[in-house]
Amino acid sequence: EAQVTQNPRYLITVTGKKLTVTCSQNMNHEYMSWYRQDPGLGLRQIYYSMNVEVTDKGDVPEGYKVSRKEKRNFPLILESPSPNQTSLYFCASSAQGQSDTEAFFGQGTRLTVV
Amino acid sequence: AQSVTQLDSHVSVSEGTPVLLRCNYSSSYSPSLFWYVQHPNKGLQLLLKYTSAATLVKGINGFEAEFKKSETSFHLTKPSAHMSDAAEYFCVVGVFGNEKLTFGTGTRLTIIP
Numbered sequence: 537e538a539q540v541t542q543n544p545r546y547l548i549t550v551t552g553k554k555l556t557v558t559c560s561q562n563m564n565h566e567y568m569s570w571y572r573q574d575p576g577l578g579l580r581q582i583y584y585s586m587n588v589e590v591t592d593k594g595d596v597p598e599g600y601k602v603s604r605k606e607k608r609n610f611p612l613i614l615e616s617p618s619p620n621q622t623s624l625y626f627c628a629s630s631a632q633g634q635s636d637t638e639a640f641f642g643q644g645t646r647l648t649v650v
Numbered sequence: 651a652q653s654v655t656q657l658d659s660h661v662s663v664s665e666g667t668p669v670l671l672r673c674n675y676s677s678s679y680s681p682s683l684f685w686y687v688q689h690p691n692k693g694l695q696l697l698l699k700y701t702s703a704a705t706l707v708k709g710i711n712g713f714e715a716e717f718k719k720s721e722t723s724f725h726l727t728k729p730s731a732h733m734s735d736a737a738e739y740f741c742v743v744g745v746f747g748n749e750k751l752t753f754g755t756g757t758r759l760t761i762i763p
Binding site for chain 1: 659682686691692693694695696699701740744750751753754755756
């Protein structure tokens with residue numbers, strides 16, 4: 537089954553404790569991205585990757601890092617989480633750039649930073 | 651630059667009546683437009699997309715949307731609402747070659763039995 541898998545689904549952590557949210561897709565897609573969803577703001581892009589070793593900033597990259605060492609994986613790293621990073625995070629992938637092709641989304645990771 | 655405005659944050663309709671979710675966009679270039687649906691505790695799923703072909707786009711589950719360039723609108727409609735349509739709906743604009751999607755703030759659709 538074609539899917540985008542995020543882990544964990546739920547995470548509560550403390551300020552400053554480094555964490556990684558994993559994202560994996562099994563569709564051989566070149567394009568992957570991370571979004572955060574906050575009430576009243578819709579989804580905002582954090583980072584995206586057009587292929588292995590190619591990443592770029594989205595609209596809200598501050599406080600986040602990503603890497604794309606393999607085509608299928610695109611982890612999101614919070615080196616020193618802060619409470620304003622409490623949010624619902626989505627990973628997405630698409631066969632080409634997202635501007636005109638369907639994006640497939642993971643189930644989401646609800647992160648709480650206390 | 652591109653932006654999208656969903657005109658209603660919350661819409662309630664009775665089961666069996668028509669659904670209209672409104673979306674206006676702004677784009678410096680010819681846009682691609684999408685509607686995605688998010689059911690509770692789920693990821694987003696594509697309902698339909700417009701990419702400069704036919705202006706009336708049919709999607710899944712009986713939804714359709716019409717691209718109106720003169721009105722810069724891309725409203726989502728369905729003739730008859732079903733209880734399973736209760737979800738949050740996002741209008742999204744993209745521009746080919748610019749790897750950025752801009753999401754609206756969402757419209758929560760409630761279906762009254």
